[in-house]
Each structure stands twice: as C-alpha cells, then as structure tokens.
Amino acid sequence: MSSVSLQQLSKHYRLGSVDVPALSGIDLDIRPERFTVLSGPSGSGKTTLLNLIGCIDRPDSGTLTVAGVNVLALKDDALADFRARHIGFIFQNFNLIPVLTAFENIEYPLQLTGVAAAERKRRVNELLAAVGLADRAKNLPGQLSGGQRQRVAIARALATNPALVMADEPTANLDSHTGAAILELMRNLQRERRMSFVFSSHDPNVLAMADDAVFIRDGRITATEQRTPEPAA
C-alpha cells in the first residue's frame, strides 16, 4: 500500500500560445513512512510534481491517489479540507504568516481542522519543544532567524499529524550549517512520527539521507532508488 500513487500524470504550462510540457507520463508510487527525495536539474519539473502531489495544482491528465483518496475527483473546497487534514507543507521561504506569533502559526492548521483550544495548546507546545523553540512561542516571525523560522514552519506542517509532508527545497535559503541541522530535525521527526516526507532538492546531503530517491529530467522519471527495505508489516 503506497501513500501516493501516480499514473500517467502529465502537466503542461501554456505561455501565450506555446505549450511548455513540464511533466509527461509520470508513473510513481511513494511508499508510506519514508523520506522520499525528488532530485533533478533546475527546470526538470520537481516543483511541478510536488505541487501535484500536494494537491495545490491539478494535472492535465492521469490519475493521482493520495492516502487512498482519488483527489482529482474532489471539488475545490473538499480539496482544501483534504489538504488541511492530510498534507503538511514546508516552503523554501518558510512562508510564515507575519502577523501571527510562532505559537499562532503552528496553531493555525489546527484551527482550520476544528481542534478544540485546549488540545491545540497542548499540541503546539509539544511541537514547539520538539523543534527546540519552547521559549519562542510569543515571537513574531520577524523576530526569528531563518533557521528558527523554518523550525516553526516544520512544526506547523506537522501540527495536524498529516499523512504526507511536502517540502520544496526547504534548506535552499539556509546556510549549510543551519540547513544540515534542519535536515537532521526533519529526518528525526519523520522517523519518530512515522510520516511520509516528500522533498525536492539539489542538495547531495538531502539525497544522502533519503530512504527513496526519484530522479527527474525534462519532466520524466529517469530512475528510482529504494535504499531501505519495506518496513516490517
């Protein structure tokens, strides 16, 4: 049973009258509870694929199943609710809401899914501790360093215990030292919480710690590697 399954997925962009093929005929299964990395040169289609898997974009053709749900059949509102419950996002630029404190940023997805206030507080504090920012709860994003912001963003992505966490080059805007620490944190959290992480990255360090690797070039998968065995059932 895979966490994400794609068949013959294609996506074109239209620039004026020209069709730019970004992904063509992608077949892919992403194993659950793994750290999967999409790797490929710039412009190969990593972000496009990640957006489709993350249900924030729609393909032109093909089928897409996420956590057992045929997400392409969902209407916009249902898809938004689906994302809120099942998918977490970590962005390259952190994308924290600037008027919300670290605590409130992490709390936001919990509010969206209707978690009661007391439970929200418990979970946010737990996550703040897990990412090492227990003393920064009341800080606004503007008062945090890049690495700290990305920790808050990671905590936000994990808040609803999603089946799938998507991250598009999450360390690209961090120095190598901080980036390494963030990677380590994500790797540990992924293992501890038994979630599926899907990354895109140029970074060889990221590739090195992946369970699975998917290599893309010109919108097609050129190779896949499974470096760890299926977890025991």
Next chain:
Amino acid sequence: MNAFSLALRNLLRNRRRSLTTLLAMLIGVSAILLFGGYSRNIDLGLETGFVRGSGHLQLQHRDYFLYGTGNPAAYGIADYARIIDVLERDPVLAPMLTVVTPRLSLGGIAGNFTAGVSRTVFGEGVDVAGQNALQQWNDYGFPVAAQTSPLTGSAPDAAVIGTGVARVLQLCEALQVKNCPAAQATAHDAALGAAAPDDIAALSAQEAGQAGTQSPTRIELLAANAHGAPNVAGLTVIKAEAMGVKELDDMAVTLHLRQAQQLVYGQDAPKVTAIVLQLRHSSQMPAAKARLAELLAGPQAGAKTPALGGTPLEVHDFATLNPQYGQITGMFAAILGFIAILIGGIVLFTVSNTMSMAVVERTVEIGTLRALGLRRGGIRRLFVCEGLLLGALGAALGVLVALGLAWVINHSGLTWLPPGNVDPVPLTVRVWGEPAMILKTAIGLMLVAALSAWWPARRAARLAIVDALRHV
C-alpha cells in the same frame, strides 16, 4: 485567532495606508453627519416655526382650503365654540393637545384715507391668548424665546400690519418703521383723492360709533360682509412688523378676532375660518388625525362624548398648509443624498484601492493559507473582514469627530436667518440626539467598506495557489 483580531493585525501592518484610508472615511462620515445635523436643524426649525405660527392641524370648512380663502362668509365654521369644546373634552385628543384656538381669515382693502392711499390686504383675526399660547411650543429645544403677540393687551380695534402695508399706506413715520423710503408718485395721487369717500367714512363711523377721535395710525379695513355688501372697520395700527416674506409683508393685517368677526358677520352669529390645533409632539399628528376623522364621522353607538358628525369640516396638517415646508426639507434631503452618494463613492474607491494593494502585497500569504487548507471563502472572509473593520473604525472615529465639531459649532455663537424669518436664530447642528442618523451613516459606511473590499477579496480568493506561491 478570530477573523477580526487577525484583520486588525493586518491593518496595523501597514499603518500609514490604513490611517489614510481611515482619514478619508472619517472626513466623509463627519461631513455627512454635520450636514445631516445642519439640515435636520433646519427641518426642525421650520417645523417649530410653522407649528408656533399655525399649529399642527387646522380644522377648516370642507373646500375652504381649495376654494374658500377669499370668501370667509361662505366657508365659515358657525358653531366653532361647541366644536372647540368637544375637542378639548375629548378623552383621546385632550392629552395630546396644547392649544386649540380659532382664527378668521379675510380679504379686503385697507385704506389710509387721510393720505388718500389704499391697498388690498389679507386680514387675520386672531385670539391673542391662543396666539401667545401657540408660541410656547418648543419640542425640539431651540434656544429661541417665544414671541409675544404685539396685540397682547391692546384695544379691541388694534391691528398689526406688515411693513409693506405701512409703506404703501404712508404710516412709516407714525409707526417708526426703518428703511422705508417714501414713494415719489404718491404726491399726485394724494391730491386726487384727499379724503375718504363720505359713504365709507360714514360706514366706518357708524361701526366704530365714535367718529372724530382720529389717531394718526388709523386705517379703514373694507371687506364684503356675509350678505355680500361692503362693510368697513376702523382700526388703530399699533405696530408694523416685518414678516420675512415680501408677499406677506405687503399684505398682512392682524386684528382681534372679535373685530374681524364684526366686520364680516356684523350682528349675525360669529364664525371662524379655521380652528388651530397644536399638539405636544409632532409625532402625535397621525393619532390626532385619526381621532378627528372618527369624531367627524359621527357619534359611535353607545359613545358618551358628543361627536362632530355632520359638520362639514376637514383636517389639514402644517405641511399641507405651508407647502414651502415640504419644498425646503425636500431640497435639503436631496442635497444630503447627493453628498452621501458622492462620499460613498469616494469611500468605495479608497477602500477598494487599499484592499487591492493589500491583496497584491499578500499574494504569497494567500497562496500559503490556501495550501494549508483554507477554503476560497476563508480568503474572501479575511479581506471582507478587514474592509468591514476599516469601515467600523472609520465610522466610529467619524461619529466622534462629528460630535466634537458639532459641539464646537453649537457653542461658537454663529447665527443664521432661516427663510421667512425676520430675526437671526442660533446656528446649530443636531448630531447628538439623532441616533437614527448616526446609526444609518455608520452602517452605510460599513456596508460600503465591506462592499468595496468584496471585489479585491474575490480576486484574492480566485488566485491559483501555485501562481500565488510563486509571486515575488
């Protein structure tokens, strides 16, 4: 984190832009409220003037209003004393009434025959006590003292005339009227008709019963009596009064009701042309009208109070009797409406501009929230809430500023001359004490603000998530 505290934080994010938008709304709201308060003051001032002058309601002979003004003989109310008695005793009407007073209007010719001049005039016979009681009405608390009729305590043959009448009748000097240039032409005319025609003098002397004691301000008022024959009354003018309106100034002669009745009805039973009713509050007019209609319809089965069934009377309110009331209030309402629409338009564009800028600035944030699972409706709500909050803040500040400015204006001692007035009255704007106007303006502004936020909010909600996230 509820929608409004989030909206407030977002508004505080770009303080300068939010402040300029607020300022625009503040100016708009206070402008509407101040002008609204000014025009309200004018409406109520006019109403007070008319209610003091001619009451809220008048009972007149049916058709008198349309056909009878020149013919008091044919359209008089004969048993007016009984009718007044019925009205004053009526258990429904009595608690509402402040004054019930009769009045007799007549057309005639006033002549100063010692100077050989005359002119057509409009005479009004009034009950002085009733007239003074009418003047006490001040339901809207205007800082203007009630005027006492100059006829108060005067002789039965006393009269007050308009300054225009005084001018034509060459009584300016005797009555000490200012700004009253003597006409060039009258010298010739005087030579032609030096004295009153004998018959008129005789008639007058016979009526007055005391020929010879000629006061320098004596005039003769000539009118048709109830039988169509000419009759004359000798009057002693005690004062010339400016009326504020030239037509009235040139026509008005006010005399004691008794005197006017004698002139028109002679030895016959006296009548009046109108019974003036003044109520405690203008808001009681519909109730009073309804009760009058009931009384005029006839006695009800088993009713104890005598009704006025069979009397050919009809009721007119002050707005019908004074068409200029509706005209002036209508004009101010139109100007206020125009100003409100203009300001509404400005607010619409200001807020929608502000919100559009906010949407563009926060495009990535919109994409992020959508990715996290916020629905399109949630994005829309976010920005509409911001618009609404801006509107609410603008309205609140605008109301406060308007109240402050109104207070300053009301205490500045400014005066103005209302149409038809002779003396300037204090210029006041009614903002405090007009909760309906304040509420309407505030809700209107919030609606406009929410509406103008709606389009940018809709645009924000329709953004494609991936495009929004890629926005730089």
